Amino acid sequence: MECQEEKPIIYTMENKPIVTCAGDQGLFTSLYTSLAQQLPREPMEWRRTYGRAPKMIHLEANFVQFKEELLPKEGNKALLTFPFLHIYWTDCCDTEAYKSTVKEDMTRWQTSLRAHASADWVIIVVETNDTKKKNKTNILPRSSIVDKIRSDFCNKQNDRCVVLSDPLKDSSRSQESWNSLLLKLRTLLLMSFTKNLGRFEDDMRTLREKRTQPGWSFCEYFMVQEELAFVFEMLQQFEDALVQYDELDALFTQYVLNFGAGDTANWLGSFCAPVRSWSGLLLRRPIDMEKRDGIQRGEASLLDLRSYLFSRQCTLLIFLLRPWEVTQRALELLHNCVQELRLLEVSVLEGALDCWVFLSCLEVLHRIEGCCDQAQLAANCSHTVGLWAYATDKLKSLGELCGLVSEKGPTSEDLNRTVDLLAGLGDERPETVSSLQSPYKKLKEALSSVEAFERHYLELSHAAMEMYRAIGRLRSARLVGKSLAEFYMRKGDPERAETFLQEALKSYTSEGWSLPVTHTRKQIAECQKLLDRTEDYLQTSALLAGDVNLTTEERKHFCQEILTFAGKSEDQSPKVTLSMAVFSQLTRLQFRPATASVHSGAVLQAELTLRCLMPVSVHIQQLAVSIHFDLERAGTNGRSKGAPRQTNPGTVEFSQANSSAGPESASAAGPPLELDEIQDRSPSDNSLNSTGVVCKNTHLVMRHHDSSSPTDTPNCVSPPTVTVKDGGQMLKVQDVTLEPGNNSITFTAPSGQPGTYTLRQLYATVGQVQFVLPHIYPSVQYEVYSQEPQLTVEPLSEPLLAGLPQMVKFTLLTGHYAVKKGDALQLSNTDTMPILPSASCTARITSPAAELVSESALSIQSSEKVTSISLPATPPYHTLEFHLEVLCIIPHGPDRLANERLTNGEVRHRPRSYSHPDTPMTAIDQRMSIDCPWSIYSTLLALTFYIPFKTKHSLLSAGNRKYIQVCVQNMSDVNFMLAEVKLTEKQHESLELQSLNTKTQQLLCSKHSVFCLWEVSWKDDLPSCLQCVFSANFSPPKQDVSAFKPFHYQFQLERVTTLYSVRAEILPPTGEQHCRSGFLCGLEVCITRLTEPAEGEVAEDSKIDTDGLRTTKLMYEVADSSSNWAVCGKSSGMVLMPMAADATHKVQIEVMPLFAGHLPFPKIKVLKYLPHTAALAIQPDPDSCVENDSLSLLDKVLDDQGDTASIRSRGSVHSVGSGDQQQQQRGVAMPRLEPFTAGQVFNQSYTQQVLVLPATDDHIMEVNAT
């Protein structure tokens, strides 16, 4: 290989570490090819100092012939030209030759190496078989030469001499030899690197530490460290190389920052020189030698240094396959450079930096495009888009600076400026001269003419926008679009500008950024004005006039714009319709009356509260609300409306979500659900079929969820399409002035026809402009109704008492009917409830608002059948009220009249008394039938009266004497006076009822009773049945005699006569004076017949004995309910009683007192015993419980036959056959027991007592102490 004699070509990537070769050049040349090929084949691990991670490294070398000049002189820091290894080649095998020439040569070589303190050397001895063969005789063994060399030169460093055997032969021995050589060379090279680079780095660090010394220069240091970077790059350690540049970058940055902080380094002065060239980055060369030289000479400007540094970083990053880091770093660099120039207060021509940034951006982008394919670029837009946008930005400001954006084109001043800027670009670099799209050419062209500028600018803008869109950065895209719009505005193309502005505005409104909204809207207004789009402009103006972000002056301006337009008297042109929302807000609507429901023809007022958003007061010619009228049909579809949802009756508050400044998204939740209850009723019987809840505003709620586009937001620029509905009816107010803020406007609502009126739209007309609120929401309704006349009757005081005059209140709601003079109510008279005529009866007429209108006397005429009440004239929807006194007659007898017919032919409903669950009093419903003038049908009304008394009667006997007691109980809550208490018997003249009552008048307090007693006396026979009528007069206490009203009570007494007298006697045991407890004593029961049998009695239950004596069977029973007595033996029995007066039967029963003391006699019951034949004859009263009792008693007797012998004997007499037959006959014909009625048996010893002594004299007293 040709050795490189002069300075080696460096600065290309073909750089390799230099290895010098001395000795036999011919030999080396023959081996060079294989050596150069094989050396990098195997990687070698490079262990490094300072804890840096070891690296696998493929070593290459540049083999050059050894020359003394190649050895670095003292102080030379160059690393690239540094020979890392020196090799001496020899194939000498002849001792003589060695001694004579080779050794000498080697010594010289060693001496020069040593002189330069280079210890990285190796001697390679090549041995071939050929040489061996040639000089066989005087040849020393091969090893001896090597040994000699080793002993001569490798002083204890035997590894410095390597043998290579048969290098040109293809044998395993040769290969082995090569491998060991290569390994050795690699090891030695790495050792050399470590040593020399380490030394270099140490020196470099030392130099860096001197940076605070006055003479220190960054540029010098830069060169030193870059040398290291070069070496790393040479070794393909790009990462390490990049680190060197990054360190330099950081060091420089720190100096600039320190400068900013007031710590100035002298060397920094050169970088503060005014910028004269702004040719941008140059990234197409691996190393920009021009700039490097500049740095080396200390003449580089800040931009030069930064450019050079970045170009190197860029190169390395691309080697490292990290192109996206380049773009990111580029953006940082550009921003940083601008800042640094500012910080260092470097004077720069205006626009020069823009040129530099623009060119640099494009250069970086070109460089990246050059090393990536299209797909990669598209996928990594996010990395490049920043540069695109930055370039766009800079070009725009350049265009503005050079007068390329204005409509008129650049002025001469602008042109001069352009020339200056172009001058700073210098000439185009040779690398890009041939390229058509070089950044240099682009900039030059863009600045050359208005058209070219526009083309380039649009191209860049659209590219940036497209990329932003592609990566989803829509906001950024819109911002670029907005900037583009500004450009179009400057160019006088508002049409294009508007599209971009609208898009941007949409984004700001949807996200609620009020300040950008206002700003963009202002720009839009400008566009629209220029475009002469009146309606849009007015709408936008209205929005702006109400925009609180603007100053009052601005708002007034926009408001004036509207008013000026409105003031134009153009009759032909249609009115401009704008959205109400921007002009004023409907905040509240209040109905008066609050029910929002009036009868037809009544006055209903609606008060609207409008918040005017305009900055000045606005005069409105007409404010109108259109109304939708719905004829109300009763029971449509059987649906009933839910309760009104407003908490505040009659007032509707409108939500304020559409305030233009507020966050739009707050209302993004959508309108609140408006729910109503529905009930589906069957049309036939009005029963509930189904019930549910419906959402009334589904269309609004659902729409909001479907579309995320905020087109229907109140902030949208284009006014909502407003269709002015031609409502037939309207609420109107003329000539209103709306002041800024809340205004209250009162409307009078039409209320002619009954039905539902829904407020639909609100219009405000200002000259040519009409503001429309297309939907009033939530919907507001009021109702106009028409009512049928209604008559009600109710008690003036509860409860109505029967038997006394009571006041009832008649209420007539006239509804739509006007009561004329002469109209009368016709009441059908009834006997049970006569209407009492009264002298002064006045009627009150009140208005719907419950105000008294008039008061007039009523005239009441009563005929036999009808009571006619003439009504005073009453206007519709008024209330007429009057009182009448009625009396409900207490029904007193069981005898009822046959059905009567009323005057109108209806069947009279007899009042029937019944017990009312609410009161203990008995109630009577009284029906009234009233004929009203407005209807052909009678009105039926019912009143409930209560009977104040409850009456009971009883028959008392003493032997044959009879008494009748009547008890009157006052059930009502008032006290009464009772007078003229009387008892009469209707049928029997001979009967005399002698009153035993002393008082003529008696107070009967509430909830108390009065008892009255009469003795019955008779002449011949006491009739068995008495029809009695109790009568009394009653009145509330302290009333006039005339106020007493009669009260009757009818009753009937049957079987009055006393048939038997029962007398009991207790006989002490024989020899004792008194009964003793625990000892048996006798009970003698004596039953005496008092009367001759009456006719009915004979037929009923007597039996004629064989001896012709009529007898009847009685059953007696001794029953001690209080367990005072123990009955021993039989307790009941049958007696056969002759049916004649004074017939007596005595029964002896043994009883035992169980306690001492005055014991009442055991109870003795006497019952009629009816044989089964008689039982058949008598139809048993189904209601009689006595029968059941008797049956059960008999059953007991039959089942337990050993108990009562008497019954058994009787039973056997009457039983027709065996027990089976008896069983069969039971229920069909059985003996029955029947009690006597109250008066028929007189018990003489009733409640009589007998003294019973204790059984012994031991008096035991039980004392319980607790």
Add this chain to the structure above:
Amino acid sequence: MAVCIAVIAKENYPLYIRSLPTQNELKFHYTVHTSLDVVEEKISAAGKSLGDQRELYLGLLYPTEDYKVYGYVTNSKVKFVIVVDSSNTSLRDNEIRSMFRKLHNSFTDVMCNPFHNPGDTIQSKAFDGIVSGMMVQTG
């Protein structure tokens, strides 16, 4: 220190935005609004990788020639944006982080106020004070 501090609701409308009065307020509104693009990008990127163990601090959103825009997002997706002047080189990442933490704490206090309606713009003197402190402090 900071030239503009903004709090942005989950739905991306501003809850609070304040800039140095000497500067063009509108410009900052645009800047902060645009930064939401990057915030969203970062949130979605973070969401993919880490799940719920998310770093709230988003770091530098994007630099401009004049400003550096930093972002932070709470777990409830409320965003904080701090804009710092580029010439202010003394601010380190840690200081920005601590500013965000302070801001977050104060914001939490605002949310804890029972009279504050979440979703409304922030009108709190205490919060104002914290923000003012961050804007005035010059480092």
